[in-house]
Amino acid sequence: MNASSFPERPVHPDSTGTEPLSDWRPWERLGELAEAGDAEGLRNFLLSLAAHDQALALSRLDEDHHTAVLTLLSAEEAAELLRHLSETQAAELVDALDTLDAAAIVQEMSSDEQADLLGDLDDDQAESILQAMPAADAASVRELAAYSDDQAGGLLVREILRFNQSSLVHEVITTLSENAEEFRDYDVQYAYLTDDNDKLVGVLPMRNLLFAKRTDPVADIMILDPLSITASMPLDELRDFFDAHHFLGVPVVDDNHKLLGVVHRNAVDYESTRAAESDFLKSQGIIGGEELRTMPLWQRSKRRLSWLSINILLNIGAAGVIAMYQDTLSKVIALAVFLPIISDMSGCSGNQAVAVSMRELSLGLVRPAEMFRVWLQEMSVGLINGTVLGMLVAIVAVIWDGNPYLGLVVGVALCANTLIAVSIGGTVPLLLKRLGFDPAVASGPLLTTVTDMCGFMLVLGLATMLLERLI
Incomplete structure (x- = not known):
């Protein structure tokens, strides 16, 4: 997913500055563009909105307009737009789409977002979307969806740089250069090195790669025996781990020490906040999860x-x-x-x-x-x-x-x-x-x-x- 599709850039709707912001109703303009089928105008209008205004405008539309907006945009742009909504809202919008359109959008999401979104859909709809996705991608999503949101497996991302420990420095650099478009949205501060059985053996800081000789094996400049966690680690232990270590992310391995992905600190912080919000809602008598006034x-x-x-x-x-x-x-x-x-x-x-x-x-x-x-x-x-x-x-x-x-x-x-x-x-x-x-x-x-x-x-x-x- 290209994070720059819709930059968070607040722009006043009236270039003259005469319209009070309190009277601004961006959903009306968004609905007009959706009805007209003006994909270019829709894209430009969304580009002019800050992220929170995009979420506000989209949430105020009815189901037909939701579908029109998401289908007029490219799958990549629609996926980026859904990132600005709550997980509950995003699931509702995807649920109303045609299966093929929904699968195309889900395909553009990161692995953790895919698992979270499909987990919020009913089983039949989620399975229909998975059936429309490439088999390998669907299998990966099913594996992550087996973990709950309060486990490391439910928070990890698979979009990481991984290389075999036998690779040479110049081979890694060439791979990075040739796949720059794919790797652009990855966390590229570290690469992860595995053996021939996909077991984690080391972590490679990009700084080390830049200053190494091109003919050196990457194994010579990697950090050996890095700390890792298991996919079943619960949220409270994840919080403790990041409190004790000043890491931005930590590799996740299965019971055989095979590398599954990485859990980032910000994902743990986000899920901890969600858990606290959920407990607060329950304590106030709102049972069943998140409630939004856009719900039925x-x-x-x-x-x-x-x-x-x-x-x-x-x-x-x-x-x-x-x-x-x-x-x-x-x-x-x-x-x-x-x-x-x-x-x-x-x-x-x-x-x-x-x-x-x-x-x-x-x-x-x-x-x-x-x-x-x-x-x-x-x-x-x-x-x-x-x-x-x-x-x-x-x-x-x-x-x-x-x-x-x-x-x-x-x-x-x-x-x-x-x-x-x-x-x-x-x-x-x-x-x-x-x-x-x-x-x-x-x-x-x-x-x-x-x-x-x-x-x-x-x-x-x-x-x-x-x-x-x-x-």
Whole structure:
């Protein structure tokens, strides 16, 4: 894929500068060019847009216009355009294309992009595209697609410079010169040397190649026994590897030490960001992956309702606690002021504990079986924070109402509920992980509901016990 097809060059749509950027609607012009079948005008217009404006314009078009845009461009240009979209959007656009057109575009993508895109399509469509590709390329994509996005095999690129260790310097230089167009988009800082069985034996810095004698074997100037990783290495270990080594990339080998490709640092950083975004969306109740407002309405609604419908049932339980103590609440109306404070503050403390546990799980710093150790550590923090917060809210209650017993009730309730919240927040992610569930999905709803129920019960239960002194 030629990275210079559509340079990231922001240009104002109106050369006179009179049209406000906030009123600019590039998708309208893009749609007009697509309808007119003006391939040259379409290409020039896209060239005038920055990458984010290309993505904006394309995402606002309907399916017919999407198809028209991608088919008017060359396969190489269409592949470059899709790079500016999210993987979900790119998959939707390719899914709407004719199989041959889709295969031509996929063919122009790098190996890691091919595997990611086809992995987001349904199995039948992905297989149809693979059938339309050359057999060797299709086999390569299938091999990479067998790995998940959070493994080295799912992040590696095959587009690397590789040579046999028996090659001479002048032979390598000649190969580079004769295939300059193909190698232009490769990472050319290093070449990788293999033996006759394709096993990795060394890394060749291009600097060494330039200053070597043309008749020297490349084996004489290579770095022997380079560090490498296996294709099954998970994302958290990849992050640790790049944290420990200042490499831009690392070769990936199979179980027989055969060279498969290279994983670049920026690919690991990108996938780590995606994983964090996915966990955040799940924690906010958006189940099923990335959501964009260009997606079908019912699909977006379904993803949100899958969590909201469960959450409303859990909240009915919390409301049931209030119903149990409605007599107490009706006699001491001041309690209603402090119920949401106690619920919210305890939830915040619990969410902090969830965040730490999730982070330590992702970094491999804690194991699911270490719940008791985590609980003890969270109880220590919770006891200090709960006491401080309880005293603060108690002082506010006494100043506001003038009744020290009201301060006692809300202060003790907040302190106790903070202990409960950090206990749940710290240990539930580990428990869910041990049971094979996604801790990002369930930790939030469980924490919110339990802290609400416990907080309401503590406040209203203590108030019932001290009702005569509160009235």
